[in-house]
Amino acid sequence: MTALFADHTLRVVALGAGLLGAVSGALGSFAMLRRQSLLGDAISHAALPGIAVAFMLTRSKAPVVLMLGAALAGWLATLAVMTIVTRSRIKYDGALGIVLSVFFGLGLVLLTLLQKRPDASQAGLDRYLFGQAAALLVDDVRAMAIIGAGALAVLAVLWKEFKLISVDADFGAAIGLPVRLLDTALTSLLVIAIVIGLQTVGVVLMSAMVVAPAAAARQWTNRLGPMVALAAGFGVVAGVGGAVLSSIVARLPTGPTIVLALSGLVLVSLLIAPARGLAWRALRRGQHRRTVEADAVLLDLYALALQHEEDLEHGHDEAVLRAMRGGQINVRRSLEKLAQAGLARRTGHGRWALSAAGRARALEQIDHAGEHA
Amino acid sequence: MSPQIEVQLIAVVVAVAAALPGTFLVLRRLALVSDAISHAILPGIVVAFFLVESLSSPVLLIAAAMTGLLTVVLIELLGQTRLLKEDASIALVFPALFSVGVLLISRYAGGVHLDVDAVLLGELAFAPFDRLVVAGHDLGAKALWSMTAILLLNVVLISVLYKELKLATLDREQAAVLGFAPATVHYLLMGCVSITAVGAFQAVGSILVVALMIAPPAAAYLLSDRLSVVLILGGVLGAASGVGGYWLARGIDGSIAGSMAVVAGLVFLGALLFAPQRGLAAQLHRRARQRWSFAERMLLVHLLHHERTPSAAEETAGHTVHRHLRWSERFTAEVIRRAEAGELLRREAGLLQLTERGRQIAQRALLELDERDGLGELGGRDRRRRAGRTIPGGAVEE
Amino acid sequence: MSRGLGDRARSWAIEVEDLTVAYTDKPVLWDVDVSIPRGTRMAIVGPNGAGKSTLVKSILGLIRPVAGTVRILSRPLDEMIGQVAYVPQRSQIDWDFPTSVLDMVVTGTYRRVGWLRRPGAREKEQASDALEKVGIAALGRRPIGQLSGGQQQRMLLARALVQQADIYLLDEPLQGVDAPTEHALIGVLGMLRDEGKTVVVVHHDLQTVEEYFDRVLLLNVRNIADGPVREVFHDENLRRTYGGRVGLVSRPQRRGSPGIDAVKG
C-alpha cells in the first residue's frame, strides 16, 4: 500500500479524486435535498460547450480557464431552465431534458470543429466527455483544491441561512432573508461542485458524484450537519478507492469505477442504515406482526377461558387455537412469545392457559378497544 | 439513392420515431426518463454485442429494450422505498448502469468495433455504408430499414393505444377507474422509448436521442392544445430538425448528430419566443396591451368599493387616488383620462364617480375571475384542478 | 373598512389599503382594504383559492402587490420585514428535510442571531421553552419527518413564538388537527392575546369562529366584510363570501348553529 502511494501519479490522482469526492459530496447534499439532482445532470452536460468555447477563445488548456467556461455555460443552462419553466407551460423535467441535450449537442459540434483545426491540440478536451483521472496534474489538483475550499467556506459561512431556505423558503423570506440571492448562491455552489469534477469523471457521470454521496448519507442520519459530513466522507472513500483500484487493475477507467463504488455505497445504505434501512424496516415489520399475532392469540385464550369460568387454570388445546385463526397466523410461535412474556403457560402436552398477568393484559386490551369504538 | 439523401432520410425517420413517444413523455412529465433510458441501455447493448458480435442485430434491440424497462423498474423500486426523492432515484440509476456499460467495454471489448464514443455520440455520416444485402441485392442502408421498422412499431402502438394513452396522460386516476391499466400502458410506452433509443443510438448517439424525443414535442406543445396536433406537429418539427441539422453540419463541417440537437433546440427556442399565444413575444404584447385595461379595471373596482362609504371623499378624489393605488401621478392621470373617454367614470366636484357602465364593468371584473384560462383539452387537467380547489368545506385539498 | 387616521393610527397593528395582487395577469386579490386593531384575535375566512394565504404573504412582504400598501404598526412594510411572526401553511415545508424539531424552532431566532453567527445556548433555551408552551417539549430531538400533523402544527407555532413578535400571522394552523391539539393551540393564542399581542388566523372551520375570535375578515378575492364577529359574521355575508364563486357550500354540522348553516348560492 505504501509503495502504491509512493507512485507520484497515483498520489496526484487519488488526491484529486478524494478532494472532488469531498467537495461534491458536501455541496451535493444541498442539491439533493432541494430536488436539484437532475439539475446537476443538466449542468454537467451543459458545461461541454463552455469548455470548448473557453478553449477556442483563449487557446489555453489551463484548468482554471476551462472551469470558468464550464461554469458560465452551466450557469446559462440553469438560467435557461428557469426561464422555460416560469415562462412557458413546459415543466421542469422537459426543460431539463431540452437544455441538457441541446447544450450537449452544441458542445459536440464545437468539439468536432476543434478537431479539424490544424493546431489540433484539442486532444485534451476529449477527456471532459468521460473524464480521465489518470491525466490529472498537480496544477489541476491545486486549482480544484483552491476552488473547492472556497466553495466549502461559503457553505460554512452561510450554513444556517442555506439550511433555512432549503427547508422552508417562505419562512426565510418572512424573517427578512434575501431568499432569491441565497438561492442563487446555493445553485452557484452546485455549479462549482460540478465544474471541478468534470476533468476527472466527465460530463456524463458527474451528476452521480453530486447525488450519490448525499443519497447514501441521508439514510444514516436525520441531521443536516452529520449528513453533509458523511456525504463528504463517502465521496472521499469512493474517490480515493476508485482511483487506486483503477490504477491496480488494468483497463478499469476511473470515473465509472468511482461511480460504481458510490452506487454500492448507496445500495448498502438503503439496505442496512439503522432506522431507515430496508432490512431494519422488514425486521420491525416482522416484530410488529408477531406482537399483533400474539395479542390475537392472547384474546382467543381469554375467550376460551371464559367458557370454562369455573376453572381459569384449565388448559386449552393448541389445535383449537389454531382452528380459531383458520391457519392465518403462527399460533405456536405466538404462544411461545406469550409464555416468554409470562402471559401464558403450558399446562400439558400441547395445552395452554393464561397466567394471571395474561388475564389482566387481555382485560386491558378489551377496555382499550372499547374506548376506541 | 445517394448517401446524401439516405442520411437525410435516416435523420427524418429517426426524428419522427423519437418524437412520437416523446410527446407522451413531455406531457406526462417523464421527459428525463428518456435521458435515463438512453444512457442506461448501454450495458444491454454491450452484452448483446458480445453475444452476437454485430451492431445491427435485432438481438441488440431486444436486449436494450429489456435494459430500458429494467431502468424504469429500478427507478420505480427506489422511489417506492420512499427513502429517496424521485429525481434522486433517476439520477442514481442511470449513471450506475452507464458505468457498468463503460466498464464492460473497456475491460472486454478491446479491439472490437464498439467504443463508448460511438454509442454516446453516434455518427450518422457512416450509416449509409452499412448496407442491407439480401441474396446479392443491395436494399439500402441497414439503419434506414431498422429505424423505419421502429417508426412503424411506434405508429402502430400509438394508434392502437391512442385512447388509452391519451386518458392515461390526461388523467391517470380516471384511466384506472375506467378499467384501463395505466401501468401496462406505461410500460408499453417505456418499451417504445427504449427500442427507439437503441435504434437511434447508432445514428445520433444516446444523448442526442433525448434532444429529438423532447425538444420537438415540447415546441409543438407550445403551439397547440390538441394531443393529435401535438403528435403530428412534433413529428414534423423533428423531421425539420433532422434535415436542418444535416445541412448545418455540412455547412460548418461538424457533427451531424450535434447539429441536429442544436437545430432542434433552435426550433424550440423559436416556439418559446414566437408561439402565437403562448410565446414570450405574445406574452409581452398581451401584457402591454392589457396594462391599460387592467389598470382601468383596477381603478373602477377601487371606486366601486368606496362608493358611498365614509372614506369615499378621501379614496376617490381625482388628485389623491394615485396614492391609494400606489401609482405614479402621471400614470393615474392617463388611466383616468382613458376611463373618462370610455365613459366609465366622470368627475363630480373633484371626486371620481362611476357611470352605470363603469359600475357594470367593475362588477363583472370581480365575478369573471375564475372563468378565463380556457385551454384546449391539454389544459384540462389544470382547469379541473382549479375548479376542484374552489369547493369550500375542506373536502378537496391539493 | 374603517381606517384610522392621525392619532388613532397608533392603535392599528396592520393596515392594508387598496391591495391588489396578481400572480399572472389575473388578480387573486382585488382592492382589499382591511385594518386590524392591536391586541385583537382576528379570523380570515373564505373558500379555497379565495386569496387568504396570498393576503397573509402580502402582509409579510413575501409577495409584491400590483397596487396598494401595507403598514405594520403604523410603519411602512419595508421597514418592518421580519417583525411579524409567521406560521405558514404546513404544505410549504419539506418535511423530509434532515433536521430536528428543536433546530427547526431555533430558526425562528435567526433574525435576532443575525448573519455569520450561530445560534447558541440561549436560543436553544428559548426554543425549548416554546416547545414546552405548545406541549411537545419531549419531541425536541425528533426528526421533523416523524411528527404527526398536529405535532407539526405545534412545532410551527413554537417557531413563531420564539420570533418574539407583537403580531402573529397563522395560516390554517388548525387544519387537520385533533381536538386536544386544537385546544392546546387555541390556549396558546389566548395567552398571546393576554400579553397584548395581535393574532391573525386563517381559519376554515366556520363553527368555531365565534368561539375563538373577536374579529373576522370574510374574504373572497375582495373584502366581503370585516369587523367584530358579532356584527359581520352572519348568513348574508357568508352567502356573499362562499356563494358567488361556487354553487354549493357544505359545512360540517358539528355544533349546529342554525343561523349559518349550509349556504347556497
Ligand SMILES: Nc1ncnc2c1ncn2[C@@H]1O[C@H](COP(=O)(O)OP(=O)(O)OP(=O)(O)O)[C@@H](O)[C@H]1O
Ligand atoms: N404561486 C402562485 N402562482 C400562481 N397562482 C397562484 C400562486 N399561489 C396561489 N395562486 C392562485 O391564487 C389564488 C389564491 O390562492 P391562495 O393560496 O391565496 O388561496 P387560499 O385562500 O389560501 O386557499 P386555500 O384555502 O386553498 O389555502 C388561487 O386561485 C391560486 O390558484
Ligand SMILES: [Mg+2]
Ligand atoms: Mg391558503
